[in-house]
Amino acid sequence: xxxxxxxxxxxxxxxxxxxxxxxxxxxxxxxxxxxxxxxxxxxxxxxxxxxxxxxxxxxxxxxxxxxxxxxxxxxxxxxxxxxxxxxxxxxxxxxxxxxxxxxxxxxxxxxxxxxxxxxxxxxxxxxxxxxxxxxxxxxxxxxxxxxxxxxxxxxxxxxxxxxxxxx
Amino acid sequence: xxxxxxxxxxxxxxxxxxxxxxxxxxxxxxxxxxxxxxxxxxxxxxxxxxxxxxxxxxxxxxxxxxxxxxxxxxxxxxxxxxxxxxxxxxxxxxxxxxxxxxxxxxxxxxxxxxxxxxxxxxxxxxxxxxxxxxxxxxxxxxxxxxxxxxxxxxxxxxxxxxxxxxxxxxxxxxxxxxxxxxxxxxxxxxxxxxxxxxxxxxxxxxxxxxx
Numbered sequence: 476x477x478x479x480x481x482x483x484x485x486x487x488x489x490x491x492x493x494x495x496x497x498x499x500x501x502x503x504x505x506x507x508x509x510x511x512x513x514x515x516x517x518x519x520x521x522x523x524x525x526x527x528x529x530x531x532x533x534x535x536x537x538x539x540x541x542x543x544x545x546x547x548x549x550x551x552x553x554x555x556x557x558x559x560x561x562x563x564x565x566x567x568x569x570x571x572x573x574x575x576x577x578x579x580x581x582x583x584x585x586x587x588x589x590x591x592x593x594x595x596x597x598x599x600x601x602x603x604x605x606x607x608x609x610x611x612x613x614x615x616x617x618x619x620x621x622x623x624x625x626x627x628x629x630x631x632x633x634x635x636x637x638x639x640x641x642x
Numbered sequence: 643x644x645x646x647x648x649x650x651x652x653x654x655x656x657x658x659x660x661x662x663x664x665x666x667x668x669x670x671x672x673x674x675x676x677x678x679x680x681x682x683x684x685x686x687x688x689x690x691x692x693x694x695x696x697x698x699x700x701x702x703x704x705x706x707x708x709x710x711x712x713x714x715x716x717x718x719x720x721x722x723x724x725x726x727x728x729x730x731x732x733x734x735x736x737x738x739x740x741x742x743x744x745x746x747x748x749x750x751x752x753x754x755x756x757x758x759x760x761x762x763x764x765x766x767x768x769x770x771x772x773x774x775x776x777x778x779x780x781x782x783x784x785x786x787x788x789x790x791x792x793x794x795x796x797x798x799x800x801x802x803x804x805x806x807x808x809x810x811x812x813x814x815x816x817x818x819x820x821x822x823x824x825x826x827x828x829x830x831x832x833x834x835x836x837x838x839x840x841x842x843x844x845x846x847x848x849x850x851x852x853x
Binding site for chain 2: 488489490491504505506507508509528529534535536540541544575577578579589616617618619620635636
């Protein structure tokens with residue numbers, strides 16, 4: 476068996492979710508109104524990261540689209556994965572970032588408020604499942620790139636104009 | 643409902659011609675504004691998934707200045723005028739006579755509004771040529787400007803499309819200052835992303851059969 480490299484980073488694309496275990500890291504780039512959410516089990520050092528575009532799968536009407544795109548269906552699938560791994564919701568924790576409003580328009584379209592709606596939708600699901608949010612950096616008008624270090628459950632956040640933070 | 647997955651090469655050709663006509667008019671406007679000759683690359687029309695779209699403006703984390711506007715009317719959609727960091731700074735200097743760095747405090751309201759207005763003029767030129775060509779009404783909103791990671795700004799234009807499908811069709815046209823020896827020299831890039839419902843009207847207006 477090949478040993479994983481220490482710095483192996485698993486990249487999560489837009490409207491997708493992936494899982495990893497320490498010492499791997501999970502990363503997603505260019506979050507605007509999208510929300511990046513990490514759900515992890517600290518003791519077992521496993522985690523999943525989703526890059527969510529839209530708050531609710533009902534927005535797609537009757538069409539069947541990628542489930543990972545919507546907050547409700549993406550988190551459902553992520554939590555199913557944890558359950559298959561034998562994790563209970565009570566042991567899981569979460570961190571999230573993104574949900575910005577990149578452009579400001581005078582004429583208000585619902586689509587322009589999608590960032591805040593994405594964060595609200597993610598938090599509503601987490602609350603309902605009893606998963607505590609251990610850290611968040613949401614809203615504003617800045618793009619974010621995030622990287623989750625499963626080893627110490629830290630979420631590194633990079634922005635263009637407002638530097639770097641770790642939550 | 644238009645299913646863009648059924649698109650044929652002939653449709654892509656028509657969209658390419660539409661992009662050429664729109665961007666051609668915009669290049670003329672830019673050329674008059676800067677008093678320089680502007681060349682236009684042949685537009686590329688692609689069906690892309692969202693991950694590919696995020697990377698389309700030179701990389702997800704690349705800093706860009708983007709003017710974004712929504713198009714309403716018979717053929718609704720989203721439009722971006724994208725400048726890479728250096729291009730934006732050069733254009734801001736040409737337009738205002740001030741040297742700025744778009745990611746720090748030197749990027750003031752004057753420079754921002756110059757770039758926003760540039761986006762407004764060019765997108766307006768693009769869309770009015772396209773509206774004339776298709777005979778469809780297309781009204782641009784006032785553009786909004788953002789300076790940030792390309793992936794973060796582009797994703798904003800995908801929201802409308804993303805409620806209806808997992809792919810977008812993008813008409814991508816680059817402009818470049820003529821005679822510039824630097825092969826990477828681009829003086830701006832247009833992305834036109836018609837909403838899924840707009841395609842049928844566009845094709846019909848141009849006499850191309852849709853399924």
